[in-house]
Amino acid sequence: MTISRKRLDELENIPESAIDTSDIPELDASFWEKAKLVQPSAKQAISLRVDSDVLDWFKSQGKGYQSLMNAVLRSYVEHHIKNNNEV
Template identity: 70%
Template sequence: MTISAKRLKEIESIPDEDIDTTDIPELNEHFWEKAKLIEPITKQAISLRIDSDILQWFKSQGKGYQSLINSVLRSYFEHQSKIRNDG
């Protein structure tokens, strides 16, 4: 999501007391019982050779196709890791 500099400046100028937060639920004890910390993962730029039809399909999904490729690889990685750890 992108936001223009003008709109960002408008948002930043809104006083805290004018921001309606009534639709945001309170974070009660139940929320914190289930909450878990997710550490950000550092990404690394690489050169990767993949089939052109695969690349074109991911690109056709629109903006963020590289993140989508990463998500698919992460899903596969987590699945395989679970199989190896459970089996």
């Protein structure tokens, strides 16, 4: 998802007092007792051949299209691992 510079400027100029945070719970001590640091896994550069139309679609999604491709592949793998299916 991309956001325009104009919309970013609008959001940056909203005063703190105008932001409704009533639906956001406070982070108390119990949250931090259960919290754990999750570090991103290391990426490995590869060469991959994909159909032109598939690559074009991902590129049309904007900046970060390679991360999006990785997320789609990760979702596929996790689904198959969860369901004990062969990939």
